[in-house]
Amino acid sequence: MPAVPDVLRRLPALPGIGLLLFAAAAASTIAGGLAMQGMGELPMPGGWTLSTAWLPMCGQSWAGAAASFTGMWVVMMVAMMLPALLPALRWYRPAHAALAGAGYFLVWTMLGVLVFALGAALTQALLQMNAVARSVPALQGLVVLLAGALQFTTWKARHLACCRQPPMSLPPPASTAWRHGLRLAQHCVCSCAGLTAMLLVWGVMDLRVMALVTTAITAERLAPDGQRVARTVGGVACAAGLLMTVRAVWPV
Numbered sequence: 726m727p728a729v730p731d732v733l734r735r736l737p738a739l740p741g742i743g744l745l746l747f748a749a750a751a752a753s754t755i756a757g758g759l760a761m762q763g764m765g766e767l768p769m770p771g772g773w774t775l776s777t778a779w780l781p782m783c784g785q786s787w788a789g790a791a792a793s794f795t796g797m798w799v800v801m802m803v804a805m806m807l808p809a810l811l812p813a814l815r816w817y818r819p820a821h822a823a824l825a826g827a828g829y830f831l832v833w834t835m836l837g838v839l840v841f842a843l844g845a846a847l848t849q850a851l852l853q854m855n856a857v858a859r860s861v862p863a864l865q866g867l868v869v870l871l872a873g874a875l876q877f878t879t880w881k882a883r884h885l886a887c888c889r890q891p892p893m894s895l896p897p898p899a900s901t902a903w904r905h906g907l908r909l910a911q912h913c914v915c916s917c918a919g920l921t922a923m924l925l926v927w928g929v930m931d932l933r934v935m936a937l938v939t940t941a942i943t944a945e946r947l948a949p950d951g952q953r954v955a956r957t958v959g960g961v962a963c964a965a966g967l968l969m970t971v972r973a974v975w976p977v
Contacts, residue, residue, distance in 0.1 A: 742819060747803070750807065753800045754932075775852075780845075791845075795841060798841070804939070805942065808943045809943045825902040825905050829907070831907070832907060833910060862972075863974055866968070868966070869927075871922075872918075873958075875919040881955060884912045887912040888912050888916050889951055941958045945958070
């Protein structure tokens, strides 16, 4: 068998596994994003384009499309959430951390199924209603504006605080690992609601948007003053949403 590189032998078990998992997820996400970009987008009334991520490929069933999207979503969420999640799992043994992580990403998987169902239904409606499709650019701006405003709410602050809870003084028992992962994911889904909305509006498989959202999520969780980071992100998002809305209503 080939020798294990010294750099990997020196890594603690959990960070080392997390690093390898992140690298694999990030590589798969980049490959998926490039593949989606190669498939092109559908031009829509109102001067915007519709991602083919919400539609079955040629010869593919809706069930197959849902499975493909969910698989892509899970890999993307692992790449985006793992940098912020690992510190929350560092007091577990690796096996227990894996159980907590499985519970955590199960919640994100369920969200992905719901996102695809809603996105596919909305896509079908937009393909049939040109008048509504023309209003999408303005609606996108409003969504980003509202998502930015959400960053300033006490609801956001409460869930972000739960995501940032300091590590326990003693390793928790294995029986709590699964429940901890589920509970942490519920808080994180709520805390990331605005950022997730921005991701969906700006392009669910756009690699640049994913990188920006990942940076914002990680900074909110790990920076000394996460709430200040959240408000800064919210201010930028509000400005961007307002600009998008104005440009859609009064095009230059």
